[in-house]
Amino acid sequence: MAWPGLQHDGTWDIPARLNMAAQCLAQPADALAIIDMQDGVRHDVTYGALAQMVDGLARALAARVSRGDRVGVLLSQSPWCAAAHLAIWKIGAISVPLFKLFKHNALASRIQDAGCLIVLTDDEGGMLLGDLAEPWIADQVGQDGAPINVADTGPDDPAVLIYTSGTTGTPKGALHGHRILTGHLPGVSMSHDRLGQAGDCLWTPADWAWIGGLFDVAMPALALGVPVVAARMAKFDVDWCAAILRDGGVRNVFFPPTALRMLKAADARLPGLRSIASGGEPLGAEMLLWGQQAFGLHINEFYGQTECNMTVSSSSAAFPARPGCIGKPVPGHEVAVIDDAGETTAEEGDIAVRRGSASMMLRYWNRPDATAEKFRGDWMLTGDRGIWEGDYLRFVGREDDVITSSGYRIGPAEIEDCLLTHPAVATCGVVGKPDALRTEVVKAYVVRKSGVDVTARELQDWVKNRLAQYSYPREVAFLDALPMTVTGKVIRGELKRLAAMETAE
Numbered sequence: 001m002a003w004p005g006l007q008h009d010g011t012w013d014i015p016a017r018l019n020m021a022a023q024c025l026a027q028p029a030d031a032l033a034i035i036d037m038q039d040g041v042r043h044d045v046t047y048g049a050l051a052q053m054v055d056g057l058a059r060a061l062a063a064r065v066s067r068g069d070r071v072g073v074l075l076s077q078s079p080w081c082a083a084a085h086l087a088i089w090k091i092g093a094i095s096v097p098l099f100k101l102f103k104h105n106a107l108a109s110r111i112q113d114a115g116c117l118i119v120l121t122d123d124e125g126g127m128l129l130g131d132l133a134e135p136w137i138a139d140q141v142g143q144d145g146a147p148i149n150v151a152d153t154g155p156d157d158p159a160v161l162i163y164t165s166g167t168t169g170t171p172k173g174a175l176h177g178h179r180i181l182t183g184h185l186p187g188v189s190m191s192h193d194r195l196g197q198a199g200d201c202l203w204t205p206a207d208w209a210w211i212g213g214l215f216d217v218a219m220p221a222l223a224l225g226v227p228v229v230a231a232r233m234a235k236f237d238v239d240w241c242a243a244i245l246r247d248g249g250v251r252n253v254f255f256p257p258t259a260l261r262m263l264k265a266a267d268a269r270l271p272g273l274r275s276i277a278s279g280g281e282p283l284g285a286e287m288l289l290w291g292q293q294a295f296g297l298h299i300n301e302f303y304g305q306t307e308c309n310m311t312v313s314s315s316s317a318a319f320p321a322r323p324g325c326i327g328k329p330v331p332g333h334e335v336a337v338i339d340d341a342g343e344t345t346a347e348e349g350d351i352a353v354r355r356g357s358a359s360m361m362l363r364y365w366n367r368p369d370a371t372a373e374k375f376r377g378d379w380m381l382t383g384d385r386g387i388w389e390g391d392y393l394r395f396v397g398r399e400d401d402v403i404t405s406s407g408y409r410i411g412p413a414e415i416e417d418c419l420l421t422h423p424a425v426a427t428c429g430v431v432g433k434p435d436a437l438r439t440e441v442v443k444a445y446v447v448r449k450s451g452v453d454v455t456a457r458e459l460q461d462w463v464k465n466r467l468a469q470y471s472y473p474r475e476v477a478f479l480d481a482l483p484m485t486v487t488g489k490v491i492r493g494e495l496k497r498l499a500a501m502e503t504a505e
Helices: 020-024 047-062 079-090 104-114 123-129 180-191 211-224 238-247 257-265 285-295 368-373 412-420 456-464 492-504
Strands: 032-036 043-046 070-074 094-097 118-121 134-137 158-163 173-177 228-230 252-254 275-279 299-305 308-313 325-329 335-338 349-354 379-389 392-398 403-405 408-410 425-435 439-448 475-478
Touching: 020 079, 020 180, 020 211, 032 047, 032 079, 043 047, 047 079, 070 079, 070 104, 070 123, 079 094, 079 118, 079 158, 079 211, 079 228, 094 104, 104 123, 104 173, 118 123, 123 134, 158 211, 180 211, 180 275, 180 299, 180 308, 211 228, 211 252, 211 275, 211 308, 238 257, 257 285, 257 425, 285 299, 285 412, 299 325, 335 379, 392 412, 403 425, 403 439, 412 425, 412 439, 412 456, 425 492, 439 492, 456 475
Parallel strands: 032 228, 070 094, 070 118, 094 158, 118 134, 252 275, 275 299, 439 475
Antiparallel strands: 032 043, 158 173, 299 308, 308 325, 325 392, 335 349, 349 379, 379 392, 403 408, 425 439
8 A cells, every 4th residue: 555645656645736735735626624622622623624725815815926936834733824825835825834933033034034925823912913024814814705716736837835943043044845744744654643534524623824734733734634723732731632632532642752751741641542653752661661652652653854854764664673673764855865976885974865855945944055055966965864774773972962982973862861761850951062172972861850969970880880981971061951943952052152152251
């Protein structure tokens, strides 16, 4: 049986003419599309009702927006968020997801860089926008009128401009074509052990302003005919999460690592799930073991980035997990570890994806030099380091994060995973601190659990007894909180700057 998005021979199933709006609205009109639980009360939205919302927005936009124009979407998880993107795609324009938790400068930089004149939003978003762009309150746009025709677009016609989360510098806009959704389907299905089985229903606490929420969950669910739950969670809450899963009938969930750590800290038990996927950063063996105990399931890790997503995944239904590895290449994507010359290698090297992956960006928006730097020959560089263990891929760390100490190359992820197994550690970040003798020393920044004490020496011994002697943190500092992106990833660059400042003092 072929994976969705692929033909039986494993090649991409991408027609010459493709529009994601039509792709997402191809189910029967009376089929359940979205379960809206924003206010804690369940409201079901059918594909027919969603199509009417889409057409209302599309008619209004078509009078003001030309093909290829950028339109912002400043909406959290909701039927209107889905409808806004679909309407923009339906008329051949380019949607720009924007996050409600952005402050003025973050919104301004993205809106101005993209050249958005209109932003589809709600009353709250209108207040956030100020005079940055013309706000259109999505649910106040008229819904009367005949259905609007789908624009004649191809798979490489621009459709969505998604800005990176900024873990490694200034956020860049990754421009994707209408093939991006097809490119996600095999990996989404794989990470949920063949998503689309009877009774499946998908949800994530991740906001739909990010590629993880929009294309790992919302749009693939619509395209596959799997009901998707829309429930805004401005701040993750374990009890509310449990209520959403129960009342929404959720069987499949994408939990970012941060959410999983909060569930683990609360000793949560969430029955009734069929699959759990996680991506964004490695979980580690301890977290995976806890997942089996808490959910009775193996958490399927997946790997990708805004520029080319869902390229590697685990799938407990297809093959056994290997601790420390993020899985195997998703069918359709050619993933390799390459050396500085662009040749594949069995040693540690740069994780790369060959051109031709359907989820690969067209280019960076207005950044031709950055686009060129992203590629080495036919390979798109992810910026991450990895090594093969058979046909499993082990993630070593971001290229900028790998620590060089006394001639050893040390990946911070393994040390962080080890520290997180200590009962006193809530979260942590590990970086290299400049050192005249060793080039760098391993430094750990640790947030302790509330009411629990632990010394630096205890944590050093904890790592020494579990990992290589050379990789234990020679320095440990305790913080009240770690610097995080809005998507919940540790900003190691901030920790590295802090470590460098300590060295200079």
